Amino acid sequence: MTQYALEVNNLTKKIGKKLIVENVTFQIEKGEIFGLLGPNGAGKTTIIRMIVHLINRTEGKVVINGHDLDQSFKDAMGEIGAIVENPEFYKYMSGMKNLKHYMRMATREVSTERLDEVIRLVGLEQAIHQKVRTYSLGMRQRLGVAQALLHSPSILILDEPTNGLDPQGIREFRDYLRLLVNQGISVLVSSHLLSEMELMCDRFAIIEKGKLTHISRMNESNNMSHQTKQQVMFEVNNTEQAFNLLVNQNLGEERKVERGYLYASMDRETVARANQLFVSNDLQVYEISYIKTSLEDRFLEITNKEKKEESM
Incomplete structure (x- = not known):
């Protein structure tokens, strides 16, 4: 068959x-x-x-x-x-x-x-x-x-x-x-x-x-492997302090604070290290979540990549 x-x-x-x-x-x-x-x-x-x-x-x-x-x-x-x-x-x-x-x-x-x-x-x-x-x-x-x-x-x-x-x-x-x-x-x-x-x-x-x-x-x-970097959102009681800790320890990429949340691109192991860092510095961690990439984001990423390759 x-x-x-x-x-x-x-x-x-x-x-x-x-x-x-x-x-x-x-x-x-x-x-x-x-x-x-x-x-x-x-x-x-x-x-x-x-x-x-x-x-x-x-x-x-x-x-x-x-x-x-x-x-x-x-x-x-x-x-x-x-x-x-x-x-x-x-x-x-x-x-x-x-x-x-x-x-x-x-x-x-x-x-x-x-x-x-x-x-x-x-x-x-x-x-x-x-x-x-x-x-x-x-x-x-x-x-x-x-x-x-x-x-x-x-x-x-x-x-x-x-x-x-x-x-x-x-x-x-x-x-x-x-x-x-x-x-x-x-x-x-x-x-x-x-x-x-x-x-x-x-x-x-x-x-x-x-x-x-x-x-x-x-x-x-959307399935995150241990090696794949993906944008992560942290909800903590002091986002400015959390941001500075990530910068000082060089954890994550594309770090930013937006609307009271801390965002960074990192793999799973780095997420765990960031969480340990926050807790050891007496920060309250309320939530850690991965930002799901929408089909629209993926579509634009794929089509823009194709256009760049065609123009090279």
Whole structure:
């Protein structure tokens, strides 16, 4: 059995002499949410459209749950459920009638039991017989997920799925995705909303000007090793004295006092030494905490580094 829900190798899209997407390669493991991050126009939607065969690839290979898109097109497409841009429905029909319409067009046979299961999964039991024109944007997004899941795909592909949703709708949508992943479905999601992707994804890739410039686990740089330096906050009863002690003992880097707290960049061993230093000098230490690097900070750090390397 294949390890990956999706494998993308050297995906390239060229229009005339212009490279829109260049040699993008990544894999999505089974049961994970994988994010494509990047500014508008970076090439995220083009990558997704090539994966779901809405546009042709210039070069590259796509394998979906072990099925090569070129060699086993029908089997490969049967593994995909997708929402590219906003889901569209017949607004004069009920949610149920829309889903039954899609059932008849599905690449795999869909049972009535599966229809009921999907409706429960996205939480539309109370509204499924109402006309779609009465649905909120969040409800239409959930109906779109239900439609994409009808044929039991192994991977769900979503392009900017939270556009237009209010904070409550975004949180509900995020919870639904995690529920799906817990049932073994993999998710590929693209967005430029870094704060939402940080809460949603297990791994992410950064796309810039059609190139994949970085890929890692969401919590990778937040786990502090013994050797890694990270910004630390100290809450003590005398920050000025604590600051001077660090300077005199040459402990930590980027030391500063801000809003009554002492900050410094140091590894774990140095944190322990700083704490011992404070206590031995009769300072009261109320709190020591590591400052978590946000996805926005990491995104800016990675993209700025790439720009510097390009300009050298």
